[in-house]
Amino acid sequence: MLRSQTKLFALGKRQLCRSMSKSCDLTLVEVDDKTGIATLTMNKPPVNSCNLEMMRALKDSMKQIEGNKSRGIILTSSNNKVFSSGLDLNELRNPEQERLVAFWKELQEMWLTLYLSNLPTAAAINGHALAVGCVMASACEYRVMLPGFTIGIHATKFGYVVPPFIVNSYLSVLPRPVVERALLQGKIFSTDEAQQINLIDEVANSKEEALSKCASFIGSFAEANPVARALTKRQLRAEFARTLLDEPEAELKESLEYITSPLFQDSLDAYLAKLKSKNKK
Numbered sequence: 001m002l003r004s005q006t007k008l009f010a011l012g013k014r015q016l017c018r019s020m021s022k023s024c025d026l027t028l029v030e031v032d033d034k035t036g037i038a039t040l041t042m043n044k045p046p047v048n049s050c051n052l053e054m055m056r057a058l059k060d061s062m063k064q065i066e067g068n069k070s071r072g073i074i075l076t077s078s079n080n081k082v083f084s085s086g087l088d089l090n091e092l093r094n095p096e097q098e099r100l101v102a103f104w105k106e107l108q109e110m111w112l113t114l115y116l117s118n119l120p121t122a123a124a125i126n127g128h129a130l131a132v133g134c135v136m137a138s139a140c141e142y143r144v145m146l147p148g149f150t151i152g153i154h155a156t157k158f159g160y161v162v163p164p165f166i167v168n169s170y171l172s173v174l175p176r177p178v179v180e181r182a183l184l185q186g187k188i189f190s191t192d193e194a195q196q197i198n199l200i201d202e203v204a205n206s207k208e209e210a211l212s213k214c215a216s217f218i219g220s221f222a223e224a225n226p227v228a229r230a231l232t233k234r235q236l237r238a239e240f241a242r243t244l245l246d247e248p249e250a251e252l253k254e255s256l257e258y259i260t261s262p263l264f265q266d267s268l269d270a271y272l273a274k275l276k277s278k279n280k281k
């Protein structure tokens with residue numbers, strides 16, 4: 001702990017906060033003293049799956065960064081193979097009602113916090129970004145990805161209906177016909193394919209380069225008035241966030257009904273068994 005803090009200071013970075021779970025720091029926030037840009041690192045082994053605590057940690061970290069007058073947020077991962085594997089599927093399997101409600105509300109709030117952040121946001125995608133991993137990257141304003149990884153929302157492949165706000169995440173970066181085809185096919189894109197359709201903005205050859213490209217993007221707003229920028233962004237994005245801003249309870253109800261249905265639970269069982277069996281072969 002002390003050694004890593006010393007290293008952060010040597011790099012001219014301040015450690016703003018750590019969101020702790022019982023056994024590890026779920027998120028790490030470092031602010032570059034020179035640029036004022038905060039790097040928010042997802043740090044939930046093994047694959048940054050988003051359970052209730054992880055999404056709460058992400059939301060709290062983003063709010064803390066906004067409150068500390070940082071100039072922008074770069075979202076990345078401490079795992080050099082996986083940016084995020086999306087929702088923690090164990091949260092959806094035979095869920096206890098109270099926890100499921102808290103979990104889904106946290107997903108809604110985490111997404112709104114990122115999508116409507118007052119600050120410029122960028123994702124340094126240094127590993128696979130699947131399902132909600134892709135949704136988080138798409139909620140940022142800019143995406144830089146390393147080669148050799150995959151990104152996409154493959155929900156329909158394993159029997160999940162894609163909720164409207166997740167559709168909207170895609171719609172804010174991709175043209176409608178591309179979104180329709182990608183979601184209906186459950187398409188997972190390689191880095192090259194993602195660049196071709198503009199799901200990502202740039203490719204970088206290392207995490208450092210990705211962080212630097214994200215920082216340059218955030219720096220491009222240096223001349224913009226932060227309040228005018230934030231309010232304009234909110235106006236531009238409000239339409240896609242409307243369902244969750246106006247009717248979160250209705251979206252929650254619809255999702256809970258679907259998640260607890262035998263149809264969903266059966267396909268989840270089969271999918272989880274397939275995922276686990278991969279490691280037993």
Ligand SMILES: CCCCCCCCCC/C=C\CC(=O)SCCNC(=O)CCNC(=O)[C@H](O)C(C)(C)COP(=O)(O)OP(=O)(O)OC[C@H]1O[C@@H](n2cnc3c(N)ncnc32)[C@H](O)[C@@H]1OP(=O)(O)O
Nearest residue numbers: 049085086087088089131132155160163255258275276279
């Ligand atoms: C209108 C009605 C609305 C209804 C709405 C309801 C439906 C909502 C659905 C919305 C859509 C999507 C939401 C999601 O995000 S679902 C999550 C989907 N994610 C995945 O399918 C990712 C699966 N994981 C992988 O493909 C790979 O793990 C990886 C990310 C490519 C990494 O590969 P790896 O070889 O490095 O690691 P691996 O050995 O596979 O995994 C390590 C252990 O982690 C477990 N694990 C992986 N991903 C998850 C996950 N998402 N949740 C829980 N657990 C996960 C994996 O099983 C390994 O465990 P173990 O070591 O074998 O025990």
